[in-house]
Amino acid sequence: MIKIAVYGKGGIGKSTTVSNLAAAFADKGLKVMQIGCDPKADSTFSLHGTKDVKTVLDLIREKKNKFELEEMVHIGYKGVICVEAGGPTPGLGCAGRGIIAALDKLKEKGAYEKYAPDIVLYDVLGDVVCGGFSMPMRGGYSDKIFIITSGENMAIHAAANIAVALENFQGRGYASLGGLILNRRNVKDEEKKVEELCGDIHTGIIGTLSRSETVTDAEDLGKTVIEAFPDSEMAQEYRKLAEDILRTCED
């Protein structure tokens, strides 16, 4: 089982990228599980197209422990097993604690053993602002971490913070940094800025995604690019990124 967590600044395109990776992996015949670790609970929407899915935290709130594993998952494109961790009551609860509770519950209910996915993808909200957001970095959850960034300063700042968090966990047997994914926003000196970041955090750019209207067109249809526009150049970029990630994990 390959376990990957994808981090990055809010709005950088994590869910879109992760969902397209999930679809690309599924097209290859792999069994994929995607776990959205974001209170917005929309990480997997483009894979199953269902709005207002029950999140793990919704179930914990409503039913305590009296629910089945099957209630926590939604099957999406080509059998992708979709899970949304969900979030706390807005403005009141603790989002980090929410991720911890949701991931603990998945483990407790035997999700990884029952579905036995070939690949698990964690789509983790924004920066590592507290311990809860580092949970997917731990040994047992992820093997490799990929950070999505553009050349925008805030995205680079967030990526650096995530890398620092990973560095802090050195020696604990946690996941290692697999590389950066450059999601272009076409800002000035974008590639150069991200390469500089790579130098600072001792990693490389594992793949690059173009800024493309195809992505927003697919989103408007409530689908991934892979599903909606399988022959597009963008779909090809996602497929290539999926291959590069697989190769990095296998190394």
Next chain:
Amino acid sequence: MLRKVNGQEVDIRPILIKDCSFPSPFPAGLEFSSPARGTWNIAHQGMLIPEAHEIFVCAASCLRGVVLTAYEMKAEKRFSTVAVEEQNLLEGNMEDLIIDGVSDIIDQLSPKPPCVLVYTSCVHHFCGCDLEMVYRELRSRYPDIDFTDCYMNPIMRKSGRTPDQIMRSRFYSLLKPREILPGSVAFIGNDFSMEKDSTLYKALSLSGKTIFELTECKTYEEYQQMAQAEYYIADYPSAKVAGEDLSERLGGKFLYLPFTFSYDEIRKNVEKLSSVLSIVKPDFEKEVGICEQALQEAYLKIGDTPIAIDYTAFTRPLGLARLLLTHGFQVKRIYVDAFIGEEKDDFDFLSEKYPELEIWPTLSAQMRFAADHEKTDYLCIGQKAAHFNTAPHFVNICENGGFYGYQAITGLCRLMLEAKENEKDIRTLISKKAWRCESCI
């Protein structure tokens, strides 16, 4: 006077069993912790493992109860603490604090304990501390010491496994696989040794079986010898998961033979044991006859004395009420906050046959004032019932007290007669409850 926010006085009244819902008769709300605890706490329980050293890691103010317990037990040399402060949360060094704190304590201990119980608390749970990594590091630093994870986590009290279930399971987590001694039995999850004349113990010992009990172990090596048991038996409901966990880990066969006051159930439990293990079975008819005689003799002296029972004395308070009521005793009150599933049949029976039986909470806030009255002539079974009724005539027992089977009935009759004859000092017995103290229950 405790008042509701709208100014009304708090009504201290029970619910009649006929009006009770099962299994939770009382609404959740503001809770009161009675000074009469009755059952053991997590600090008491950990000390059952010989030579173990307990280390509690939590906010200083939360340590009060367990510190007092350790001192009360005169076990302060086997007890240490690591205080968590706000700064640790801000710096995100919660894991390092546990590792360094526990290491510092161990380095100062001489001789080194063979095992250390590390109790983490709710703040670690909230933060999602990586306890797996913590224990991995501790085991790597001290390969000659066995570590196990224990919890002082009130947040887990009413969700998933309860702290009591977890603690009873952790008792046995340190056992390492050993060659099995065929036909040997370990009693699992009890805080008290089985009475030698209790039905199960007697049947096993008369059959020449080797019996292991944590409560009888004097050294850590003796404790480790429990891993030789081929069969594990639990009779305490909270210990069921401990038996299941141990069976899964070490491979012995687990039998849950719940404590009960029902003749039929006692017989079924003995038959269940006899179906897997060759034992000398008791003469069931004769044993029932002895119990009946004991009950009659007790009734002759106790007569119409009102009786109150609380759930800390025996795990089947409804079963006990049923036994006593059907033998003429005047059981008036039961103190219990929730019924266990095993008591549904007794609940239905009592609701139908004795509908006026009073069910009292122990945790409801209004119970703060339930003990504010003069001495009563109630004969109470259990410390909480004695406290709430200010009743000096009480049976000082908790968690079944090592009783089992027919012996539990005859033994209880004996204790009830003693309690009827002699007054006890409620305050002293309730305020001191652990080993080597006056109560020593």
